[in-house]
Amino acid sequence: MVGDDRWHERYSRQLVLDPIGEEGQLRLGETTVAVVGAGALGSNSAEMLVRMGFGHVRLIDRDVLELSNLHRARVLGDAHVGQPKAHALAKELMALFPEASIEAVDEDLTAGNALALLEGADLVLDGLDNMTTRYIVNDACMELGIPWVYGGIVVTGGLVAPLLPGGPCLRCLFPEPPEAGSLQTCESAGIHPSAAGVVASIQVAHATRLALGQLDRPRLIALDIWTDDWRVMDIEARKDCPSCSGSNREFLEEGPGEAVTSLCGQDAVQINPARRASIDLDARAREWEKVGQVSRRGPMLVLDLGDVSIHLFTTGRALVKGTAEVAVAKSLYTRYVGN
Ligand SMILES: [Zn+2]
Numbered sequence: 011m012v013g014d015d016r017w018h019e020r021y022s023r024q025l026v027l028d029p030i031g032e033e034g035q036l037r038l039g040e041t042t043v044a045v046v047g048a049g050a051l052g053s054n055s056a057e058m059l060v061r062m063g064f065g066h067v068r069l070i071d072r073d074v075l076e077l078s079n080l081h082r083a084r085v086l087g088d089a090h091v092g093q094p095k096a097h098a099l100a101k102e103l104m105a106l107f108p109e110a111s112i113e114a115v116d117e118d119l120t121a122g123n124a125l126a127l128l129e130g131a132d133l134v135l136d137g138l139d140n141m142t143t144r145y146i147v148n149d150a151c152m153e154l155g156i157p158w159v160y161g162g163i164v165v166t167g168g169l170v171a172p173l174l175p176g177g178p179c180l181r182c183l184f185p186e187p188p189e190a191g192s193l194q195t196c197e198s199a200g201i202h203p204s205a206a207g208v209v210a211s212i213q214v215a216h217a218t219r220l221a222l223g224q225l226d227r228p229r230l231i232a233l234d235i236w237t238d239d240w241r242v243m244d245i246e247a248r249k250d251c252p253s254c255s256g257s258n259r260e261f262l263e264e265g266p267g268e269a270v271t272s273l274c275g276q277d278a279v280q281i282n283p284a285r286r287a288s289i290d291l292d293a294r295a296r297e298w299e300k301v302g303q304v305s306r307r308g309p310m311l312v313l314d315l316g317d318v319s320i321h322l323f324t325t326g327r328a329l330v331k332g333t334a335e336v337a338v339a340k341s342l343y344t345r346y347v348g349n
Contacts (some may be wrong), residue, residue, distance in 0.1 A: 012039055021063055034222045035063060041221040042066040044131035046119055046147055048095040049073070050082040050201065051161050052137025054210030056112075057084045059135075059217065060103050066111040067103075070127055071096040071137075072118035073341050082203040118337055119143055121262050124150035133220050134158035135213050139196065140344040141187050142283075145261040148173065148180035152253050153262065157220050159213045164194050166202045166236035168209035172216045172228045177247025177254035183230065185251075189287040190326035191294065195348040198297035204235045270336050278331040279339030283349060287326030294322065298346070313346060320346055 011017060024030045030038070041064050045052045048071035059067050075086055075095050085106075090098040100114035119127055124146050128134055133156055138144055144160065151158045155175040160183075162169045173179045212231060219225035232241045252258035269282040291311045298304045303314040313320045318332030320342060328347060330339035343349065 012036070024062065029222065029224060030218070038063050038218065038221055039065045041132045042068065042130060043217060044068040044070060044128050044134045045137055046070045046128075046134060046143070047137030047139065048099045049079060049137060049139060050163065050196075050203070050206035051210045051213065052095075052135070053084040053086060053099055054207055055135050055137065055214050055217075056099060056103065058211070058214045060107050060110045060112065062214070062218070064217075064221075066113070068113045068115060068127075068131060069096040069100050070115040070117065070119055071099075072116070072337050082201055082206045118340065119146065121146050124262060125153060128154060128156070131156060133217055135217055136161045137210075138162075140349045141184075141193065142349045144180060145187050149253055149259045149261040151175065152179055153259055159216045159220070161209045161213045163201060163205045163209050164196055165199050166205055167232070167234045168205045169230065169232050170209050170212045170216070171230040171245060172220060172225055174228060174247075175254065177251060178228055178245045179247070179251060179254035181253045182248040182251045183245060185248075187285065189285055190283040190349045191287050191289040191322075191347050193348045195345055197345040198301060202235060205233075208233060208235060270340060272334050272336055272339075276331075277334050278329050279333060279336055281328045281330065281339060281343045283326040285326075287324070289322065289324050289326060289347075291322070291324060301346070315342075318342060322347060 021035050024035055025032050043059055043064050045056050045067060048069045052069065056067055056069055073095050075090050075093055075098060077091050085102050086098055094116040096114040096116050100112045103112050104110060115127060128150050134147060134151055136144060136159060147158060152175055157172060157174045160171045160173055160180060216225060228245050230243045230245045247254055249255055271280045295304050295306065295311055298313045305312045309323060311322045318330060321329040321331065328343055330342050333339055
C-alpha cells in the first residue's frame with residue numbers, strides 16, 4: 011500500500027535519492043508508461059519500471075519469443091519460447107511483483123490503432139525493432155501530447171533521445187523514414203546484449219526525469235559499448251517540422267502506406283513498402299548467408315529459413331512464403347530486410 015511501512019522500505023533508496031524523494035516516488039506511482047516492443051529494450055526497461063514503482067506499465071508487442079531472443083532479454087527464459095512476448099513478460103513480472111499493475115497488449119501497433127493503444131499513457135518508451143512503427147508512434151505521441159523516449163540498438167551501438175510534444179520529435183532528428191532494407195538488423199548484423207542494457211537504462215532514467223518534470227534539455231546520446239565512444243548532442247525542434255510544429259500526422263493515415271496482403275491459397279504474404287527502396291541484392295546475399303540458405307533467382311534474392319522463405323526484390327517488395335499470417339510475415343520482413 012502506498013505510504014505504508016513496506017512501501018517505505020521497498021523504495022527507501024529512491025526516497026533518500028535527491029531527485030526523486032517521497033514526492034517524486036508518489037508521482038511515479040501515478041505514472042502510466044506504455045512500452046512499445048517487449049524484446050531486448052522492452053524487457054529491460056519494463057523490469058526496471060516495475061521495480062521502481064511506476065504506477066502502470068502497458069506492454070505492447072506483436073511477436074512471439076524465440077530462442078535467439080534470449081541472450082539479450084530480461085525476465086524471460088527457455089520456458090517462454092513460443093509464447094507471445096508481451097503476455098509472457100507481463101505474467102512473469104506480475105509473479106515477481108504481485109502489487110504491480112501491468113497490462114499486456116499482444117498486438118501489432120499500426121497507423122489504425124496507435125492512438126487507441128497509447129491513449130492514457132503519460133509517456134512512451136521505444137522498444138521497437140523497426141523505423142516504420144517509430145514514425146507511427148511519433149505521430150501518435152504528438153497527437154496525444156505525450157513525450158516518448160526513442161531507443162535503438164544494433165551490433166554494439168545504440169541511440170537514445172527523449173522526444174517531446176512540441177518538439178524535438180523523431181522527424182526533427184530524421185525528417186523522413188529510411189528506405190526499406192537500408193539499415194542493419196540484429197538478425198544479420200548481430201547485437202551485443204550490453205547495448206540493450208545500456209540504452210534501456212538511459213531510457214528509464216529519461217522516463218523518470220520526464221515523469222518528475224526534470225528533463226528540460228533534450229539530448230541525443232549515440233554510444234558504442236565496444237569502442238567506448240559516447241557522443242551527446244543537443245537536439246532542437248525544427249521550425250518546419252511537419253509533425254511537432256504543425257499538425258501533419260501522415261504516418262497515422264492508412265492508405266497508400268505499406269501494403270501487406272495475404273495471398274489467397276498460396277500460404278504466402280506479400281509486403282510492398284510505401285517507399286520504393288533500391289536494395290543491393292549482392293550485399294544482402296552476403297549478410298543473409300550467415301542466417302540461412304541464399305539463392306539468387308534473376309531479379310529476386312531468396313532466403314530459405316526452413317519452414318519459411320523470403321523472396322526479396324530490389325524495390326523492397328517481398329514475398330514471404332510458408333505462412334499466411336500477416337503478423338508473422340511482417341515480423342520476418344522487419345528482421346531480415348529491415349524497415
Ligand atoms: Zn519535430
